[in-house]
Amino acid sequence: MIGYHASHEQHAPSELLEAVQLAEQAGFEAAMCSDHLAPWTRQQGESGFAWSWLGAALATTSMSFGVVNAPGQRYHPVIIAQAIATLAEMFPNRFWAALGSGEALNEHVTGDPWPEKPVRQERLHESFDVIRRLLDGEQVSVRNDLTHVHNARVWSLPAEHVPLLGAAASEETAEWVAGWADGLITVASTPDATQRILERYRAGSGRGSARLQVHLSLGASREEAVREAEDQWAHSTVPEELLWELEGPEDYEALARLSDGAIEESVVVSDSAIDMAERIAELAAGFDHVYLHHVGPDQKTFLRRCETELLPELRRIL
Template identity: 40%
Template sequence: MADFGYFLSCEEHTPAQLVDQARMAEQAGFDALWISDHYHPWNDRQGQSPFVWSVIGALSQAVSLPVETAVTCPLIRTHPAVIAQAAATSAVQLGGRFRLGVGTGEALNEHIVGTGWPEAHVRLDMLEEALQIIRRLLTGEQTSHRGRHYTVENARLYTVPDEPVPIDVSAFGPQAAETAARIGDGLITMTPDAALVERFRRGGGGTKPVYGGLKVCWGADRPEAVRAAHRLWANEQLPGELPQILPTPSHFEQASELVTEDQVASAVTCGDDPDAHVEALTAFVDAGFDTVYVNQIGQDQQGFFDFYRTKILPQLRN
């Protein structure tokens, strides 16, 4: 049976709000937490973007749920040796309840240090090298590395967990899924794509866990929920590689003008119909996912958690 987690959105909420939501998620019966790792929100209306590692430290003291970044880009903005230290400390604080989710990122967050935005195949190569560095450092052994993309000199982590930190790799296409199967401890993706899961498993993923996530907008007034989803997250409906290459929130706002409310209404579960919410999450389970994370769009978090505690999670588990 699949597990169900809550996806904390750093793009919409302050650190204190995220910690409160984590507590509500645990009280509502969710099994685990995802948390996004961004430098910018996707648009100014979302309005937040706290430093994820500080929030994870607070979460470690507030809840007993497992936590995973969804996802961290250890390529450009932050050197993999620094990500290794952050992941090690998080795992220690959480008593082994931490997984590091990684991906090749977006220009939105990574170009800020002025080193340019590599092509997708280069980023995949960088990710593979970065994970080699991170895994070596997580052993606590002194590490030096001179590779195609990164240099590490005499680095050693002194605060490390007793067990290795699992590292799950985000993938949205076939090549990335095969890379995730080869270098990751699990797969992360955001659509209930059974073919992608099968490609991951056949490409070497075997029985490694598969994690998926989706956004919903619960509310008693469905048209208003659709409007909220469109106002805050129209960017999720942008096609292809566009979300990886646009550099600023204002560019996403411009591109999102092409996304209609009808498109959002057909793609995002909105309103308070329990069957619609159950169907959206069950699609991931039917596609072979082990854990499904759901995020509530907007500020009515308590209403969402009450709804899922009483109407959705019991159905999913039956």
């Protein structure tokens, strides 16, 4: 399945709603979105509230939707369970959520300390357990090391099982989420690194669908595609060990590395839809779903090229 990624960091909610409607008309079968409080850089300049936007997006299209969420600090897991349940009840078999450990960029606003990765992962697993039990109709009280819930119940439940995927950006995390998640979602980097994440998930007895998000920049010229990628997705060149630790857009801007083709380590850049389709297909080998994110600001032109060039070629070779 080929889906469209809606980036709340880059577009106003009204503009993004129009984009997903156009994406469906262009031939996309599904969509997903981010869940940020802040953009990665000031140049992106937006960050709408994903959960209210998702209701509008689901109501005005017929596609399935997913969201990548970090429960445990900015969001209490009981609130996320209720949000998931409400959307899944209104739009049966059309909604999924992926759970990850999050970034300080979005979570530091609570004033709570930003934990080290092992603690974040423990908190994520505790949150997953609470959310899963609530979606299964249980009444939940827990007092774990990092998660406290008192006598909670979600009253409006969907009829079907809602997939809760695990978000992983490394092989180690992919193997870890294989032990508890209903599926995997990761972000493409190089073909070899991307495939190793998928292999580690499957080797860890990971079940369910494997989904891949691909950042790309399809321009009228290669120069334009590079320029837009560097302008809008510069944060992806920050050293990986710092991506989850920085607190403000200015921090990402200060550490961005926009020389020697660094942006192309995280963004597929091209002016040719045929070339881009081949590179996406290489990245997506073995995955069940691929979600395309055009990092450039002009989504309408991108979606027109998807309809006439990129999607037909990608379907031909996938």
